[in-house]
Amino acid sequence: MTDPAPLWAVLALPAVLAGAAWAVASFDAVLGAGARAAWPGREALRLLVQQPRRTRAADVPLTRLGSTLLPVAAVLAAVVLPLGFRSVSDLPEGIVWFNAMEALAWAAVWLTGWGPNSTLSLIGGYRFLAQGLAYELPHMLAITTAALGAESLRVGDVVDAQAGLWFAVWMPAAFGIYLLSALAMSFWGPFDQPAGRDVAGGAAAELSGVDRIVFLSGRWLLFVVAAAFSVPLFLGGGHGPLLPGWAWTLLKTAVVLAFLVWARRRIPTVRMERYVELAWVVLTPLAVAQALVVAVVVLNR
Amino acid sequence: MNDVAFGLLAALAVVSGVMVFRFDSMARATFSLLTSLLCVGGEMLLLGLDYLGIVTVLMMTIEMAIMAVFMVMFMMNPAGLMPMTMTHNKKGAAVICGIAFVLLAAGVLLAPWPARQGKPPADPTMDLGMSLMGPQMLTMMVLGMALFATIVATVVLATRRGRYDRFGDDLRAPQASDPVRGGVGR
Numbered sequence: 001m002t003d004p005a006p007l008w009a010v011l012a013l014p015a016v017l018a019g020a021a022w023a024v025a026s027f028d029a030v031l032g033a034g035a036r037a038a039w040p041g042r043e044a045l046r047l048l049v050q051q052p053r054r055t056r057a058a059d060v061p062l063t064r065l066g067s068t069l070l071p072v073a074a075v076l077a078a079v080v081l082p083l084g085f086r087s088v089s090d091l092p093e094g095i096v097w098f099n100a101m102e103a104l105a106w107a108a109v110w111l112t113g114w115g116p117n118s119t120l121s122l123i124g125g126y127r128f129l130a131q132g133l134a135y136e137l138p139h140m141l142a143i144t145t146a147a148l149g150a151e152s153l154r155v156g157d158v159v160d161a162q163a164g165l166w167f168a169v170w171m172p173a174a175f176g177i178y179l180l181s182a183l184a185m186s187f188w189g190p191f192d193q194p195a196g197r198d199v200a201g202g203a204a205a206e207l208s209g210v211d212r213i214v215f216l217s218g219r220w221l222l223f224v225v226a227a228a229f230s231v232p233l234f235l236g237g238g239h240g241p242l243l244p245g246w247a248w249t250l251l252k253t254a255v256v257l258a259f260l261v262w263a264r265r266r267i268p269t270v271r272m273e274r275y276v277e278l279a280w281v282v283l284t285p286l287a288v289a290q291a292l293v294v295a296v297v298v299l300n301r
Numbered sequence: 302m303n304d305v306a307f308g309l310l311a312a313l314a315v316v317s318g319v320m321v322f323r324f325d326s327m328a329r330a331t332f333s334l335l336t337s338l339l340c341v342g343g344e345m346l347l348l349g350l351d352y353l354g355i356v357t358v359l360m361m362t363i364e365m366a367i368m369a370v371f372m373v374m375f376m377m378n379p380a381g382l383m384p385m386t387m388t389h390n391k392k393g394a395a396v397i398c399g400i401a402f403v404l405l406a407a408g409v410l411l412a413p414w415p416a417r418q419g420k421p422p423a424d425p426t427m428d429l430g431m432s433l434m435g436p437q438m439l440t441m442m443v444l445g446m447a448l449f450a451t452i453v454a455t456v457v458l459a460t461r462r463g464r465y466d467r468f469g470d471d472l473r474a475p476q477a478s479d480p481v482r483g484g485v486g487r
Contacts, residue, residue: 062328093352093426100359107335107366114328129370136363153352273481 005086013088014075020228021220024257031265044213052209055116066111067211070218073108077101078225080155084238084245087155094155095147098229099140102185105222106132109187109194109203112215116206124202128187128194131272134279135191139181141287145174146233148294159237168234170297173290175234177283179260182226184275186219189264193272195219227260228253307347314340325384327372335365352426 022040029039054060080087080094091097106128113125147153149171150161161167168175184191195202207215231237231252238245240252317336324330338361345354388394422428433441467477 059326059328062332065332091351091355093355096352096355096359100355100362103359103362103366107332107362110366110369111328111332126370129366133367133370 005088009086009088013078017075017078017221017224018217020253020257021217021224024224024261025220027258028261028264031261044217047209047213050209052211053206055118055206057117058206059115059117062111063115063207064211066108066113066115067207067215067218069108069111070105070215071221072218073101073104074218074221074225076104077222078228081225081228082155082159082232082237083249084247085156085159086246090154090156093153095143095153095158095233098155099143102139102222102226103136105218106136106185108218112207113194113203118206120199120201121203121205123199124194124196124205127199127272128203131184131191131194131276134276135181135184138177138279138283138287139185141284141291142174142178142181143233145171145287145291145294146178148291148298151298155232159232159239162236163239166234166236168236171234171290171294173286174294175230177287177290178230178234179227179256180283181279182230183223183260183264186223186226188219188223189260190267190270191275192269196269223260224257227256230256303347307344310340310343310347313337314344322387325386327385328369330387331365331368335361338365349421350425353429 025040026037030037032039077098079089080091080098082090087094109128110125113121113123113128115121146158146167149167150158152158152161158167183189187194193199193202195204199205204212204215231249235252235256236248238249240248243251314337317333317340320333321330321337324333339358342354342357342361345357348354464472467479468474469478
């Protein structure tokens with residue numbers, strides 16, 4: 001069982017997440033060619049002093065709503081994320097909550113792409129919707145498989161069920177699919193076409209100034225939260241020898257994030273029609289088969 | 302506290318529901334409807350139906366997003382960029398709405414509601430799952446298949462290219478000729 005967190009954790013959570021996202025962005029910049037660790041800060045300062053741009057007949061409220069909803073959804077999803085054995089709120093249906101907040105982020109990207117009344121950003125937004133369908137299904141099935149293994153939708157119970165064997169060990173397919181689709185749901189790394197260079201920044205193409213900072217940092221937040229959620233789901237959460245729970249959570253999260261950032265630098269952008277077909281034809285049936293195996297194991301337990 | 306939150310969410314749900322028909326933009330109407338449905342999800346959370354509330358939030362968000370995709374496929378104003386109206390046949394619709402409202406309100410006020418028997422279950426989600434997946438399993442499975450068949454049928458009807466375009470008139474082409482190659486080597 002997870003212990004209840006103190007009230008100040010509600011205020012601390014966004015700050016901790018922002019710090020983590022900042023650190024990951026800096027690490028990513030260090031790996032990139034010719035960039036320094038200070039790049040995220042300099043970019044943010046540059047955007048703050050930038051002249052804001054407006055497009056003709058833009059739907060400003062919807063654009064603002066979309067770009068603000070992205071970080072808000074990421075922070076709300078992190079409410080059920082345990083540090084060690086404590087999360088801000090260990091809802092009985094935490095796993096469904098996490099997924100629902102990810103879906104909100106999905107809608108947010110479409111809003112941001114649609115709002116500015118601009119072709120390229122509209123293409124970016126619609127890309128994410130069409131691809132998101134292919135990402136969301138295996139993603140949902142992978143998350144469900146972990147819940148099935150623990151026979152509970154509570155994140156704390158999923159962590160407890162991994163006191164012995166990590167879910168990543170006996171549900172490797174679900175773990176792999178989760179990592180892939182976590183990258184895809186935060187449209188980051190090899191899956192960055194919704195905000196890709198070929199459409200001049202896609203959904204983010206027309207954003208400038210503070211809107212752009214909010215949207216892009218929201219994407220980093222979402223990426224960090226989605227990657228960090230793989231630790232309680234598949235990597236045993238805070239379980240581990242010697243070190244306390246929070247240290248294990250931090251360590252495992254850092255390893256997952258470092259791996260994903262490193263992989264991003266090794267893998268080029270995946271062509272979307274290829275991955276989408278792979279997701280529908282291979283990953284979705286694979287995720288169903290994995291869920292079936294877990295269900296049989298659980299029934300025979 | 303709970304009552305205030307319930308009232309606020311209810312008011313917001315009704316207002317954003319009305320705004321669906323006031324906005325002249327597809328995107329605003331869609332997300333106004335989503336706001337309304339999210340408020341309904343919040344109401345369920347307040348009533349202690351945690352699972353149903355969160356699932357409503359999840360399903361409705363995805364549903365509205367998918368609606369935007371279908372909008373591209375089926376609407377005459379695909380991107381939703383042009384002004385449009387959500388109301389058609391205004392006089393007829395007003396009469397129908399009025400009658401429906403009067404009937405429902407009369408039903409609410411006049412029906413002999415039964416008094417509550419027993420207590421609410423400790424875990425409403427479990428009870429709901431048992432009642433849906435226990436005696437009603439067959440209904441749910443049939444319903445699921447029917448919905449799925451409808452989706453597949455609409456997509457099949459909407460595609461311009463059929464199997465004859467892909468595999469030739471005698472369906473004997475060794476490889477499908479698709480405008481875009483897929484990711485599993487076909």
